[in-house]
Amino acid sequence: MLLISCPHCGPRDEIEFRCGGETHVVRPGPAEAVSEDAWADYLFMRQNPRGLHAERWLHAAGCRTWFNLLRDTVTHEIKAVYPMGHARPEVA
Amino acid sequence: MAGQSNRLPSGGLIDRSRPLRFTFDGRTYMGYQGDTLASALLANGVRVVGRSFKYHRPRGLMAAGVEEPNAIVTVGDGERSVPNLKATEVELVDGLVARPVNCWPTARHDAGALMGLLGRFMPSGFYYKTFMWPSWHWYEGAVRRAAGLGTAPAGPDPEIYEHHYAHCDVLVVGSGPAGLAAAVAAASSGARVMMVEQEAAFGGSLLTTDVVVDGLPGRDWLARQLRALGSLPEVTLLARTTATGYYDHNALSLLERVTAGPVRQRLWQVRARRVVLATGALERPLVFPDNDRPGIMLLSAMRRYVAQYGVAAGRRAVVFTNNDTAYQQALALHRAGIAIAAVVDCRARRSNAGVTALERAGIPLIWQGVVEKTHGRAGLTGVTVATPAGRRRLACDVLGMSGGWNPAVHLHSQAGGSLSWDEAALMFTPGKVGQACRSVGAGNGQLALADCLADGYAAGIEAVRLCGLPVTDGPPPTTDVDGGSTAIQALWQVPGGKAWVDFQNDVTAGDVMLAAQENFRSVEHLKRYTTLGMAVDQGKTSNINGLAILAEQCGRTIPQTGTTRFRPPYTPVTLGAFRGAYRADLFRPRRQMPVHEWHQAQGAVFEDFGGWQRPVHYLRPGEGREQAMHREIRAVRTAAGLFEGSPLGKIEVKGPDAAEFLDRIYVNTISTLKPGRLRYGLMTNENGIIIDDGVVARLGPDHFLVGTTGGNAGRIAEWLEEWLQCEWADLRVVTMPVTTAWATLTLTGPRARAILERVGADFDIGAAAFPHMSFRDGHVAGIPARVCRVSFTGEVSYEINVPAGRATALWQRIMGEGAPLGLQPVGIDAWMDLRTEKGYLHVGADTDGTTTPLDVGWGPAVSRKAKDFVGKRSLLRSSNARADRLNFVGLEPVDGVRPIPVGAHLRFTDGTVGLTDGHVTSACVSDTLGRPISLAMVRGGRERMGQTVRVLAPAGAFQARIVSPLFYDPEGERLNA
């Protein structure tokens, strides 16, 4: 059971949150200018790493804020919490 | 009633002034307060307490704790019975009724014992090699009946459970010397400490050994520390509480067995900053021929029965060991009055303090000896010991085995910790772990008391420091008792006959060797092929012995052979405890609408729609469901109906960029909407799939009210925020879901306006001033109201949104004013038929997770819109423009009579198998039209108007015609009236 530090509300149990999947996925556009391949890539292809994963989470049962996590997908250790729109931080 | 023949005249922690009567296997016995069912049975000389799973071998108690493999019982009767309990974990209470599982009629005389005779034909995995003809299913019933242990109670559980949540600085698991020392160290520094103990009494080995700590007898020191801990407000002490699971981020589950009050068990979910695992160690049995006879026990269990319960497991004992920890234990038994016929040690002669003490007590020691054979049918009568000098038979009624110790590393392993094999001590000890925990004491491989105390205390201090709290350091507790040697030598099996490794599942050393021979050489394969360790004792006594025999057989070391990862729970957890108090209506709350009580009083029949209890119809005396529905429909078509639509989602969207934002969210354009007007809109996801529809109201230049379907209210609110926060953070927009703040009362029908006039609105509701698809913010009957002129029925409709708290007042007012004009309350049954007659799309019923706006006729709207919106690129994909996609159309039976069932599939051609040409999504026998109609998704349906298609109804196929979905008032004259 993950303990996630919401940037606004502090550490809370995972049941208060919803994971929105990989973050930093760039939405291509405008629609007419996007190739089928580029669109498929955006829609479906995911890094899905075994290890550090940058992902976005919503504090759904709290402040309703979206934020980013850097989390290890094997140990589930959370290495960083950072706001939407910020670049992925470097961690040791 | 038999006497307690094995009860010692004194000693133990039982209360001899409180005798308890209990029944086991149909006979009545006496025990004492403080007994377990196991200790009481042993006190009464009951030797056969159960039967093994596969061969139905008679079995006696082997252990005194949670590792017990043999004594599996059902406790209680009827709905309060519990199957598959270990007798060692059942605290004796007066009137307790227990019976062994897996035997008939009794454990002593079990018809199933015949299976034992066939054992040689049923080696491990035999079922994989046979039962193939004619098919497994043919044999399965008999196998299933033979398998299974106890019987589940027939009915629902009458008892209650609850969940507790806790946070602490330091959670200490186990209250033996190491755990207690850790708790004391942490608590005296002021940390918030929880200490949990699975047994009824705190103290672990302090309860069963004669030691001196800090100059006090062990039990007195224990009492003093417990008093001190109990006086601290930040300390929680929980006995009868097992730490069952160690999950991510230092979350642990605890199961507390509650003895007072209405709650049976309590599931704790604890988040600890640091965890100290002082889980102790479990003694290993030895594997030798016929080692499963009743009377063959763990030596430590014999000692615990003496010390804790005042019970001698037998009168004359033989001790069989491969290690030095047996000496002290044997001596303790001797002092308690159990005659020790011999201590049989497999090693060459040793000399140390323990040996000297035994010799001084006159206890014979047999060196380089192994128990090669045991004797006695239903109970042990003697053993044959083999030494280099020859064989000898020793008479005894109990054999204590001491095969070394397994630290209880389960929680450490669940926490993700590795295990390392200590070749000198012959045990797996905790290795590295990523979580904030540390193992101490015997659980960390420290068998000597002095080490346990020091290790535990140091861990307590360290935990406080790692929590960042100030440390109050004192001297660690000490003992002047020499723990003695713990030296050990491997003796993984004594060859010569059937020797049990997993007692409950009847896995023998031979089975392990057969598995290895057949190439099941991974320890996981071994487990799965032989079922070793898969019984309800979870392999606590069998895993390491099995692993070691496998390693020997394969010529590998134990680390090369590996160990299995321990999975939660440490001991089995009642399923009802997981549910806790979340039962019945608390399991998934039933949401009630603001006018619920009125509906209930008026005979509404409720059903669950997306969690909301909604009236499906209002039954009048003598009416059936169909009659009620048709009456309500007629009221709407000829007079008026009032419908509560409060679950409809309502989200306020406000800000300078609100219009731009909604243009990006909706498939159609919203920014061109004028204030005071409404527009119907569709939303898609990025795959171009319809996710919701609803009506948007523009309240002002920068202010919108987004309407969603009832089931999607929460999801769409999140959806909007996700786009705003994650993709378009530059847009100046705020959203606020207000669904439950506003009740929605929909007044609909040709007399709706007349009724609303009577009720009174503070704005002009005339057809010209307040036309279809417009919005007014004002008051209705003096109540603040947001009124939408929008219709789901095809009649003039007013969707009146008022503060939820005033909804019932307005509802009653409208009903009062409307009743003389024929107004009736309308339920969902009628509501859905009314909209089907109009052919309005119902997202989630007419659409599914594959439906695009193009499929429901929105192609022109999509191609008209120049701006980008969510899902647009997907709608441009060629696969979405294909002519053979399913289109939303109407369908009516060619004969005009046969009702078209929802869910029925459609085909244009006869007799083919495979993809159908569509399916029926909504249907009714239209009361207004007097014939069956339906809505459907049909392959290329829009281009096939007027054609017929076969409806594959369960009762037989028939023809239907594809028509426009607008069955009723296609021109919308009534709507715009």
Added chain:
Amino acid sequence: MSSYSAWGLLRHGLGARDWAPAWRDATPRKRYKVVVIGGGGHGLATAYYLAKNHGIRDVAVLEKAWIGGGNTGRNTTIVRSNYYYPESAALYEMSLKLYEGLSRDLNYNIMLSQRGIVTVAHSRHELEVVQRWAGAIRANGIDSDLLTPAEIARLAPIFDTSPQARYPVWGGFIQRRGGTARHDAVAWGYARAASALGVDIVQNCEVNAIRRGADGRVTGVGTTRGEIEADCVVMSVAGHSTVLADMAGFRLPVTSYALQAMVSEPVKPLLDVVILSLATGVYVSQSDKGEMVLGGALDLYNSYGQRGNLPTAVNVAGAAVEQYPALGRLRMLRQWAGIVDVVQDSSPILGETPVPGLFINCGWGTGGFKAIPAGGWLMAHHIATGSPHAVAAPFSLRRFTTGALIDEAAAAGIAH
């Protein structure tokens, strides 16, 4: 390979001591025609059918730990073919038919138990979904019968079908040929049969590189037991497909999640069918050993951690007790998780990858076990003949670009 039979058991019971290894533990050779990465059910079945159907015996199955140790050994053992779309139906029906003959084909009792799988609807909407679903299955030529609440109560007396239930029963449908099979036996049976045909099964051999030639074509793999050359490489590593795709340098539309399951202590027979409740998503069956097997939920965040989680246990066990009141006093014996490859449209990916000579079998989500025979059969066909089997063709990686998804979850009314 010595044949297994009741006679064999009798002979050994009377003293014979010559049970042979079920399969050979091979040491990897320098090169093979085909290397299969992953010794789970799908990988072993691929090797078996390559050898049996196509005579290609120069095959190695490389398993990083022990065969059958991934999702093959971690699932809830359900087999069924009650699918909505003809493409899926063809695939899973092929698999079920192969399962029906598998014990005798492999001479290994995989304990196929066609006890019936019941899907229960708890609302008007769910009932409509079920009617449509069952109709589609019948239209696909597969057995499925609608059930009334009374029929469900008869099939599963312990299921709460009372009107007071929080989720009352409106009806449902059954696929009578659905049921369970013994998961380990499927892996072992394929391993034994493949090994007997000459396939090398190599355990404790982890692949750490995909080797490619100058022309981009796959040439072999790097492993913890050395380099192995191959003409063809198949990735059959459910849950961990992305890790291998990364090695080969292409992307996958896959997310790995932990799927939780748990069993109770064994009890005498309580439940003869497999039941799935649409309202709670919880499915329950009783193993032949007597354990109640509970499955239900994914932890919806990326994970490669094969371990149980507490909220899931609370949800699944809680829902199970709510719907099967008699389970309340039973106890959970084990909880675990498998890592599943979840694809947007809940359908598998079978066929070629962007790397010539490299094939992939993944994306089975929560239901790969039931597809093992077909997954192996179809992959073997593709490798041996150079083109996909008709049944496999719709499941290519290309569908994500064209948009021709086969969205089973969507069709089941589970809107996005």
